[in-house]
Amino acid sequence: MTNYERCLSLPIFFVISMVFIPCVPGENSNQIFSMDGANWAGDACTAGGIDIGQAGDASCIVVSGNNDMNYPAAIDYHFTIDDRFSQAKQIEFQIGYRANAMQSHSGQVFLNGTLLAAIDAYGDHEELKLCRVIVDAASVNLSSGTHTFRFSAGKTDNQWNYFQVDAVRIAVQDSSSLTGGISIPYELFPLSDGNWFGDGGTWGGLDRGADMDSDRAAIVVQQSGRTYPSSYEIDLFLKSDYSRFNVQFSVGFRRNQRMASRGLIFWDGKPILSCSPHIDSSSINYVDSILDVESILLQESEHDFSSGRHRLSVKVEPSAHSDGMFQVDSILIEGIPRKEPGLRLYLDESSFEVDGVVDGIHQQALNHFIQAVRGLGMSTFNVLNTHVPGSARIIIACGEQAYSLLPSHHGDQMQAGLLKKTDSLQRQSYCLSFAASGNETELIAASSAPLGCVYSISDLQLRLKKDGERVYLDFPEWRSESSSKFIQEIPSVEDRGEYLNIGYNFKDITPHEWNTERWHQYIDMLVLARLNRLYFYIWNDIYTMYPGSEFSRNPLNLQIHENIREAIDYAHSRGLDVTYMICPTYFPADIWQKHPEMHAEIEYVAHGFPAVCPNAPGAWEMMKDIYRSEMQWFSKTDALQIWFYDPGGCWCEKNGCRHNQAAILARQFNEFSQMFKELNPAARFEFNIWPIWLWEHNMKIDYRKDLSLNIKSYFSDQYNSISAVGAPDNDTTLPLLEKELGYRTSAFIFGTNPENGYIFLMPNLSLISEVSHRVVEKGIDSAFGHRLEAWTRYPSTFFMGQLLWNPEATHEHVVNRFASWVTADPERAIKLSEAILLLDKFTYEGADQQIGLRMSDLAFEAFDRLDTPQAQLFEYIPSMLKALSVIGSSVGVDDNSCLTAAVEMFRDALRSSATLSPFEANSKYLFEKYRGFLIKGSRKSPF
Numbered sequence: 037m038t039n040y041e042r043c044l045s046l047p048i049f050f051v052i053s054m055v056f057i058p059c060v061p062g063e064n065s066n067q068i069f070s071m072d073g074a075n076w077a078g079d080a081c082t083a084g085g086i087d088i089g090q091a092g093d094a095s096c097i098v099v100s101g102n103n104d105m106n107y108p109a110a111i112d113y114h115f116t117i118d119d120r121f122s123q124a125k126q127i128e129f130q131i132g133y134r135a136n137a138m139q140s141h142s143g144q145v146f147l148n149g150t151l152l153a154a155i156d157a158y159g160d161h162e163e164l165k166l167c168r169v170i171v172d173a174a175s176v177n178l179s180s181g182t183h184t185f186r187f188s189a190g191k192t193d194n195q196w197n198y199f200q201v202d203a204v205r206i207a208v209q210d211s212s213s214l215t216g217g218i219s220i221p222y223e224l225f226p227l228s229d230g231n232w233f234g235d236g237g238t239w240g241g242l243d244r245g246a247d248m249d250s251d252r253a254a255i256v257v258q259q260s261g262r263t264y265p266s267s268y269e270i271d272l273f274l275k276s277d278y279s280r281f282n283v284q285f286s287v288g289f290r291r292n293q294r295m296a297s298r299g300l301i302f303w304d305g306k307p308i309l310s311c312s313p314h315i316d317s318s319s320i321n322y323v324d325s326i327l328d329v330e331s332i333l334l335q336e337s338e339h340d341f342s343s344g345r346h347r348l349s350v351k352v353e354p355s356a357h358s359d360g361m362f363q364v365d366s367i368l369i370e371g372i373p374r375k376e377p378g379l380r381l382y383l384d385e386s387s388f389e390v391d392g393v394v395d396g397i398h399q400q401a402l403n404h405f406i407q408a409v410r411g412l413g414m415s416t417f418n419v420l421n422t423h424v425p426g427s428a429r430i431i432i433a434c435g436e437q438a439y440s441l442l443p444s445h446h447g448d449q450m451q452a453g454l455l456k457k458t459d460s461l462q463r464q465s466y467c468l469s470f471a472a473s474g475n476e477t478e479l480i481a482a483s484s485a486p487l488g489c490v491y492s493i494s495d496l497q498l499r500l501k502k503d504g505e506r507v508y509l510d511f512p513e514w515r516s517e518s519s520s521k522f523i524q525e526i527p528s529v530e531d532r533g534e535y536l537n538i539g540y541n542f543k544d545i546t547p548h549e550w551n552t553e554r555w556h557q558y559i560d561m562l563v564l565a566r567l568n569r570l571y572f573y574i575w576n577d578i579y580t581m582y583p584g585s586e587f588s589r590n591p592l593n594l595q596i597h598e599n600i601r602e603a604i605d606y607a608h609s610r611g612l613d614v615t616y617m618i619c620p621t622y623f624p625a626d627i628w629q630k631h632p633e634m635h636a637e638i639e640y641v642a643h644g645f646p647a648v649c650p651n652a653p654g655a656w657e658m659m660k661d662i663y664r665s666e667m668q669w670f671s672k673t674d675a676l677q678i679w680f681y682d683p684g685g686c687w688c689e690k691n692g693c694r695h696n697q698a699a700i701l702a703r704q705f706n707e708f709s710q711m712f713k714e715l716n717p718a719a720r721f722e723f724n725i726w727p728i729w730l731w732e733h734n735m736k737i738d739y740r741k742d743l744s745l746n747i748k749s750y751f752s753d754q755y756n757s758i759s760a761v762g763a764p765d766n767d768t769t770l771p772l773l774e775k776e777l778g779y780r781t782s783a784f785i786f787g788t789n790p791e792n793g794y795i796f797l798m799p800n801l802s803l804i805s806e807v808s809h810r811v812v813e814k815g816i817d818s819a820f821g822h823r824l825e826a827w828t829r830y831p832s833t834f835f836m837g838q839l840l841w842n843p844e845a846t847h848e849h850v851v852n853r854f855a856s857w858v859t860a861d862p863e864r865a866i867k868l869s870e871a872i873l874l875l876d877k878f879t880y881e882g883a884d885q886q887i888g889l890r891m892s893d894l895a896f897e898a899f900d901r902l903d904t905p906q907a908q909l910f911e912y913i914p915s916m917l918k919a920l921s922v923i924g925s926s927v928g929v930d931d932n933s934c935l936t937a938a939v940e941m942f943r944d945a946l947r948s949s950a951t952l953s954p955f956e957a958n959s960k961y962l963f964e965k966y967r968g969f970l971i972k973g974s975r976k977s978p979f
Contacts, residue, residue, distance in 0.1 A: 066205055066206060066207035066208065067115075067117060067120075067205070067206050068086060068087055068090065068203060068204075068205045069087075069113070069115055069185075069203060069204045069205070069206075070087035070090045070091065070092035070093060070095065070203050071087075071092055071095045071096050071097050071113075071201065071202065071203055072090075072091050072092020072095050073092065073095065074092070074095045074096055074097045074098075075097060075098055075107070075108075075111065076095065076096050076097070076098045076200070077094065077095055078093075078094030078095045078096050078202075079094060080094075081134060081136075081162055081164070082094050082095070082096045082134055082164065082200065082202045084164055085132040085164045085166075085202045085203055086130055086132045086166065086202075086203050086205050087132070087202065087203035087205075096134065096200045096201055096202045096203075097111050097113065097187050097200070097201045098198060098199070098200050099111055099143075099187055099188055099189045099198070099199050100140070100189050100196065100197050100198050100199070101140055101142065101188075101189035101190050101191045101192060101194075101197035101199075102191075102194075102195070102196060102197040105196060105197065105198065107198070109188055109189060110186055110187065110188035110189075111186070111187050111188075112184050112185070112186050113184065113185040113186070113187065114182055114183070114184050115182070115183055115184075115185065116181065116182050116183075117178060117180060117181070117183065117206070118180050119179070119180040120208070121173065121178040121206065121208060122178070122179055122180065124173045124178075124208040125172070125173055125273070125275075126170055126171065126172060126173060126208075126273055127170070127171055127172075127173045127176060127178060127206065127207070127208065128168060128169070128170050128205075128206070128207045128208075128229075129145075129147075129152060129153070129168070129169045129170075129171070129204065129205070129206055130166055130167070130168050130204065130205040130207070131145055131153060131155070131166070131167040131168075131169070131201065131204050132164060132165070132166055132201070132202040132203040132204070132205075133155060133157050133164075133165055133166075133167065133199070133200060133201050133202060134157065134162075134163075134164060134165075134198075134200040134202060135157050135158070135159035135162075135163045135164070135165045136158075136159050136161065136162045136163070137158065137159065137160060138194070138195075138196040138198050139157035139158050139159065139194070139196075139198050139199060139200065140156075140157055140158065140189040140190065140192055140194055140197045140198060140199045141156045141157070141158050141190075141192045141194065142154070142156070142189060142190030142191075142192050142199075143155040143156070143157045143187070143188070143189055143190075143199035143201075144186075144187070144188045144189070144190065144199075145167075145185060145186070145187055145201070145204075146184075146185065146186040146188075147176055147183065147184070147185060148176070148177075148183055148184055149184075149186075150175075150176070152169055152171075152176075152185075153167050153169050155167050155199070157198075157199055157200070158194065164202060168229050170229060170271070178206070185204065187199065187201050213225045213226075213272070213273070213274075213275065214226070214243070214245055214246060214886055215275055215276070216886055216887065216890060217370075217371070217870065217874075217890070218848075218870060218873045218874060218877070219373060219848055219866070219869060219870050219873060220370055220371060220372060220373070220866065220867070220870040220894075221276055221278070221281075221370070221371045222368060222369060222370040222371065222890070223274060223275060223276065223368075223369050224242060224243055224245070224246075224366060224367070224368050224369075225243075225272050225348075225366060225367040225368075225369075226243035226246040226250040226251055226253060226365075226366050227243075227250075227253055227254055227255050227270070227364065227365065227366055227367065228246070228249065228250035228253045229253075229270060230253050230254050230255035230256075230268075230270065230364075231255055231256060231264070231265075231268055232253065232254045232255065232256040232264075232363070233249070233252060233253060234251075234252030234253050234254050234365075235252065236252075236325075237290055237292070237325035237327070237363075238251075238252050238253070238254045238290055238327065238363060238365045239251055239252050240327055241288040241327035241329070241365045241366055242286065242288035242329060242365065242366040242368050242893075243288065243365060243366035244889060245885050245886045245889045245890075245925075254290070254363050254364060254365045254366075255268050255270070255350050255363070255364045256268075256361060256362070256363050256364075257299070257350050257351060257352045257361070257362050258296075258352060258359065258360055258361045258362070259296060259352055259353075259354050259355055259360035259361075260354070262359070262360065262361075264361065266351065266352055267349060267350065267351040267352075268349070268350050268351075269347055269348065269349045269350075270347075270348055271345050271346065271347055271348075272345070272346050272347075272348050272367065273344065273345050273346075274341065274342070274343050274344060274346060274369070275343060276343055276371070277341075277342050277343040278341035278342070278369060278371045279340070279341055279342045280371075280374065281341075281371030281372055281373060281374055282333060282334060282335045282336070282371075282372040282373075282374045283333075283334045283337065283339070283341050283369060283370065283371060283372070284331055284332070284333050284334070284368075284369075284370040284372055285303070285308055285309060285331065285332050285334060285367075285368075285369060286329050286330065286331040286367070286368040286369075286370070287301055287309055287311055287329065287330050287331075287364060287366075287367060287368075288327060288328070288329050288364070288365040288366040288367070288368070289311050289313055289327075289328060289329075289330065289362065289363060289364050289365060290313060290325055290326070290327060290328075290363040290365060291312075291313045291314070291315050291325070291326040291327075291328045292313075292314075292315055292325045292326065293314070293315055293316075293357070294357065294359040294361055295313035295314045295315070295357065295359070295360075295361050295362060295363070296313060296314060296352045296353060296354075296355035296357060296359075296360040296361060296362050297312065297313075297314050297353065297355045297356070297357065298310055298311070298312060298313075298352070298353040298355070299311045299312075299313055299350065299351070299352050299353070299362030299364070300350070300351045300352070300353065301348070301349070301350060301364070302347075302348070302349035302350075302351070303339050303340075303346060303347075303348065303349075304339065304340055304346050304347050305347065305349065306338065306339055308332065308334075308339060309330060309331075309332050310330075311328075311330045311362070313328075313361075313362055313363070314355070314357055327365060333372065333863075335374075336374075341369065348367065350362065350364050372863070372866060373866060375512065375862075376515045377512070377515070378510065378511045378512035378513060378514045378515045379470065379510075379511040379514040379515075379521065380501075380503075380508045380509070380510055380511070381428050381430065381477075381479060381508055381509040381511075382428075382503075382506055382507070382508040383409060383414060383417060383430075383506075383507050383508060383509070384414065384506055384507070385427055385428060386427055386428040386429070386430050387420050387422065387424050387427050387428070387429055387430070388417075388418075388419050388420055388430045388432075389419065389420065389421050389422075389429060389430065389431045389432070390402065390419055390421065390431070390432045390433075391431060391432070391433040391434070391435075391438070391441065392433055392434040392435035392437070392438060392489075393432055393434050393489060396486055397486050397487065397489075397490050397609065397610060397611035398432075398434055398486045398489035398490055398493065400490075400609055400610055400611075401489065401490040401493040401494060401563070401610075401611075402419070402432065402493055404493075404497065404560060405493050405494075405496060405497045406418060406419070408497050408500055408905070409500060409507055411904070411905040412500060412502050412507045412860055412904060412905075413502065413505055413506075413507060414506075414507045417507075426475055426476075428477040428478070428479065429476075429477070429478045429479070430479045430481075430509070431478065431479070431480045431481070432481050432489065432492065432493060433480055433481065433482045433483070434482075434483050434484070434485070434486060434488070434489035435484065436484060438482040438483055438484055439451065439467075439482055439484065441480055441482060442467070442469045442480055442482055443469060443471050443520065445520070446467065446469040446471075446520075446522045449467075449522060449524060450465075450467045450482070450524055453465075453524045453526055454526065457526060458530060460530045460531075461526055461527055461530060462484065462485070462488075462526075463484065463485035463487055463488060464485070464487050464488050464491060464526075464527050464530075464568065465483065465484070465488050465524075465525060465526040465527070466481060466482060466483035466488040466489065466491055466492035466495070466525050467481075467482050467483075467492075467522065467523060467524045467525065468480070468481050468492070468495065468496075468511075468522070468523040468525075469482065469521070469522050469523075470511070470514065470520070470521040470522070471520050471521075472520075479509070481493065481495070481496060486611065487568065487611050490563060490610070490611045491525065491566060492525075494563055494564050494566070495525065496509060497564065497857075498564060498853060498856065498857045499511065499856075500857075500860055501856070501860050501861065501862065502860045502861060502904070510856070510862070512862070525841075527566070527840075527841045527842075528808075528812045528840065528841060528842060528843055529808070529811055529812060529816070529817070529818065529819055529840045529841070530817050530818060531568060531569050531613075531782070531817060531818035531819075531820075532566065532567045532568055532569065532818070532819060532820070532836075532837055532840040532841065533567055533568065533569030533570060533571050533615070533818070533819075533820035533821075534562060534567055534569075534570060534571065534820055534821050534822075534823055534826075534833055534836075535571035535572070535573065535617070535784060535820050535821065535822045535823065536570070536571065536572045536573075536823055536826055537572075537573050537575075537822065537823065537824050538572060538573065538574045538575065538579070538596065538600070539573075539574060539575025539577075539578070539579060540575075540793070540824050542793070542795055542825060542955075543954040544827060544951060544954070545795055545825050545826070545827045545828050545951065546824055546825060546826060546827075547572075547826055548596070549592070549595070549596075550599060551599065552599065552602055552603075554827075555599060555602070555603040555606065556603075556606055557909065558826065558827070558830070559603065559606055559607050559610055559612065560610065561830055561833075561834070561909075562607075562610075562612065562833070562837070563610050563611065563612065564834070564857070565833055565834040565836070565837030565838065566837040566838060566840075566841045567612070567833075567837045567840075568611065568612055568613065569612060569613045569614070569615060569818070569820060570603075570607050570612050570613070570614045570615070571614075571615040571617055571677065571820055572600060572614070572615075572616065572617065573617040573618070573679075574596065574597075574600070574666075576622065576623075576624060576662075576666060577622065577623065577624055577625045577628075577645070577646050578593075578624070578625060579592070579593050579596055580593065580624040580662070580665075580666065581593055581594065581597050581665065581666065581669060582624055582627070582661075582662045582665045582666065583665065584624075584627060584661070584662075585624035585626055585627055586626050587624055587625075587626060597669050600669075600670065601669055601670065601672075604670065604672050604673060605672065608672070613674040613675065614672075614673045614674055614675075615673060615674065615675040615676070615677050615722065616667075616670045616673040616675070616676050616677070617676075617677045617678075617679060617724075618663055618666070618667075618676065618677075618678060618679070618708070619678070619679040619680070619681075619682075619683060619684040620650070620659050620663055620678065620684065620704045620708050621636060621647050621648050621649075621650055621659065621680075621684035621685060621686065621704070622645070622646065622647055622648075622683055622684045623646045623647070623648050623658075623659075623662065624646070624662065625646045627646075627658070627662070628646030628647075628648065629646070631648070631654075631655075631658075633652060633653070634648040634649055634652040634654070634655045634658075635647075635648065635649065636648050636649045636684070636685065636686035636687075636688065637649065637686055637687055637688035637689075637693075638681075638684075638685045638686055638687055640681075640682065640683045640684070640685070645683035645684075647683055647684045647685060647686065648684075648686070649686040649688050649691050649693060650686065650693075650700055650703075650704065651686070651688075651691035651692055651693055651700065652691055660707070660708070660711060663708060663711070664711055667711065667712050667715055668715065671712075671715035671716050672716065673716070673719070674718075674719065674720060675719060675720040675721065675722055675759075676708070676709060676712045676719055676720075676721055676722070677721075677722040677723070677724060677759075677761065678704060678705050678708055678709070678721075678722070678723050678724065679724045679726065680701045680704065680723070680724070680725075680728075681726065681727060681728075681731070682726060682727065685731075686700075687731075687735065694735070694737070695737070697731075697737065697739045697743070698739040698740075698742035698743040698746055699742075699746065701723075701743050702743055702746035702747050702750065705721070705723045705747055706746075706747065706750045706751075709721040720757060720758070720759070721757075721758050721759075722758065722759040722760070722761050722782065723743075723747065723758070723759075723760060723761065724761040724762075724784075725740065725743075725760060725761065725762050725771060725774070726761070726762065726763060726784075727763075727769075728740045728743070729768050729769055740773065741773060741777075744760065744773065744774050744777050744779065745777070748777060748778070748779075755778065755779065756778050756779065756780070757780065758779055758780065759779065759780040759781060759782045759817070759818065760774030760775070760779040760780070760781055760782070761781075761782040761783070761784060762774075762781070762782075762783055762784075763783060763784060763785075763786070764783040764785060764807045764810050764811060764816075764819070767814075770783060770810075770814055770816065771783070771816070772814060775815065775816075780817045780818070781815075781816045781817050781818070782816065782817060782818035782819065782820070783807070783811055783816050783818070783819045783820075784819070784820050784821070784822060785803075785804070785807055785819060785820065785821045785822060785836070786822050787800045787803060787804070787821055787822065787829075787832060787836075788800070788974070788978065788979060789978055789979050792965075792969070792979050793824075793825075793965075794825065794966065794969065794979055795825045795828050795952075795955065795962075796828060796916050796919070796920060796966070797828055797829055797831055797832060797872075797875065797913070797916060798829070798832060798876075798879045798974065799831065799832055799835060799851070799872055799873075799875060799876035799879070800832055800835075800876070800879075800880075800974075801835060801847040801850075801851070801873075801876050802847075802876075802880065804821075804832070804835055804836045804839050805839055805843065805847065807819070808836075808839040808840050808843035809843045811840070811843075812843055819840055821833060821836045827951065828912055828916065828951065828952075831854055831872065831910075831913075834850075834853075834854045835850045835851065835854065838850040838853060847873065847876070848869065848873065851869045851872050851873055852865055852866070852869040854869075854872075855868035855869040855872065855898070857906060858904065858906040858907070858909075858910055859898055859902060859904065859906075859907075860904045860906075861902075864897075864898045864899075864902065865898075867894045867895075867897050867898040868894070868895065868898035868899075868913075870891075870894050871890075871891040871892075871894035871895040871898065871913075871917060872891075874887050874890055874891035874894070875891050875917065875920070878891065878920065878924065878970070879970065879973065879974055880973055880974050880975050881973045881975060882970065882971060882972060882973030882975075882976070883920070883923050883924045883927050883967070883970040883971050883973070884924055884927065885921075885924045885925045885927060886924075887924060888917075888920055888921035888922075888923065888924025888925060889921050889924065889925070891917050891920075891921065892914070892917045892918045892920070892921035895913055895914040895917040895918075896914045896918075898914075899911070899913065899914045911949060911950060911951065912949040912950075912951035912952050914948075914949075915945050915946065915948045915949035915951075915952055916945075916949070916952065918945040918948070919942050919945035919946055919952070920966075920970070922938050922941045922942045922945060922963075923938075923942070923963065923966060923967050923970050924970075925938070926938045926967060927971055938963065939959055939960050939963045940959075942959055942962070942963045943956055943959035943960075946959060946962075
């Protein structure tokens, strides 16, 4: 096993012999000098080392302190560098040299006349060794230009007294630590300049994102009288200042039967952490090695974590175990945001009261809140409408008089905030008011209408936290000493929804085969996301219940329709409106195949979509027959939205479609709306202009305005209740023309390409934030997102709901709101938030090894032994991020055997999740497909 050799300060005396040798360029942050053309051509013993594979690999410089050996006592090596080192804070010099019994005890390396290293090259066997020296860049001044190394050998009693330098690498000392993070900055030290090269037992662990040599490197200490020292010290350079954070200090270390009972870690001479590296073989059959991690969270610690140089000391206590070693693989320092705790209202010290909450959607919300509290451990929690003196009062108030219960200044603030807001926005608004007087404290969640009450209760539900066996409401924004605190919540967009596309089947992920429980869970989560509308579309080419289609006999089709119909009722009970979406020219595939004379002429047909020409003989009657059958299933929906294209529509010449698009589309909207109105007189109607702007451009026909005017004429004075739906990409795709004509407006958000079948989460925070701002800026009344892979994409739905409610909310805020709900623990929430923020960067900018490993580690920390009901709902998150980290680690890898191993790791990650395990059989396909997406990133190539 080869050890890094520490450099010693020895007296220097030498003779000069001048020679110039060119350098071999290395990576951007380093240069390697292979000694090509030096005074010794070399042999097998100097092949390899840090210049392996380069010209001059075997060559080396030879000097000797013995004048009889025909080698000079010193050689000057002149080299030229560019400015790559000029901005570095630290420079690392790696000096590769030969060690054997013929080598000098006194080799010296100078840089520009200053001693850089003194090396004892004597050894009892043949070996290429490495000396590493890290210096402050200011002390060596490696500016661009020519510089000089001097290699010399002092006089010793060795007969040959050689000093053979094989190669020198100069590197920016960024590899001493790996840095990153968004809200949790960190520095990871792989201890590459430790005293042990390492082996498979120290490969992996915290520093698995470093290069292989650094990953395997470690520090080894051993009880006195053995091979390794009992203590070891190195300098670590912190690039960032962590003094304003709480610091989580983690040690990666090796555990097996050979290890000591106790190892100690010191930081700048002060003890910081102890580890137990020994594994008792009597309790575990045999464990060769485990890479373990021990951590401590330091809050306002006496330890100094400011930027700059620090001293890490590793020691081992005497042990009865045979080898008594302590092997430290890596050090991780994380800056955990230091936040003053806000107001906490413990529910076991509070009376929970309601005022104006009766049977209906607000009572449902209250029931869910009660169940959430019980799920966190307070099994007897319930509403008590009697106040216990001395306890905090928590009051849920709903109705016209609710705001009168507030302290007068809070009531005035709420009323002022609601001025000029539409009735719809006012009905959804609420406020949270806290006041304290003496020993009496009171929190009021007030709203004027049931839906606002639902959102106020949901807000409280998201704030629930666990503290041991206790449960409290957390108000981190209320940190001031003021006895009066107030939060006003008014949505920015009236209708905020999600569109579920039903027709693809990824088991348990798409809603295709969701059972009642799954539907209820998802709808409950939509409410918590602050959405108020559910949209759905069924691909009735296969999943139809039209009696004339053979597909209607499929039991699955009946199940889908029955489950959706029940979900509509449940959505209504939770306060959501529901919109049913249809495309009238889209047929059941078997009916379409029997009528080739009805086939549409549009590019969707070429891709296998069964679209019909509405003007073909018999087509119109059949369209109405098919969709009347479907409408009867979903007559309780609140609105009908009609799509004209994608996947329907027709541009044929023979039946006059090409030049009569406005009239044909208007007829579809007018007649199918009336047909649905017969089933539900209270229904509202919407028409989707997607992608009329594209067809106008491609076909050189302008008809969008005529379409809107035709519909307006047909509906007369009722037209202003109709919504025109567009896309938020730009002013053309938005329904701004229709807004000018007096229509209500809506925008649907394609967060990803729905054709790609990507089942993993994409936060899409920048896109959602940008769209939310644009929707509000343009005065659009409604917005809704599109989902296929709904279950595993729900966190993004949550972020969308929060940002449509308040586009000014930061990414960190909406992500932390989700993470706090999932974990019910502020510290875990910080880690889960950071993992999701990193995931957003990973998917948007492109896969990255270090980001992938970091987000995976954080997710596992957040979910480790997490005991909340939400932990089960989102159990897939750690496994998903683990699978993505495998893809990140494969970036730049072309070797087939390595990629095969990566596929197996990807498969293992999927297998570890109940939600993702059904996809294990397709691991290779998914790995290759997703890897192709993620290497580019969605910013360059949306997926």
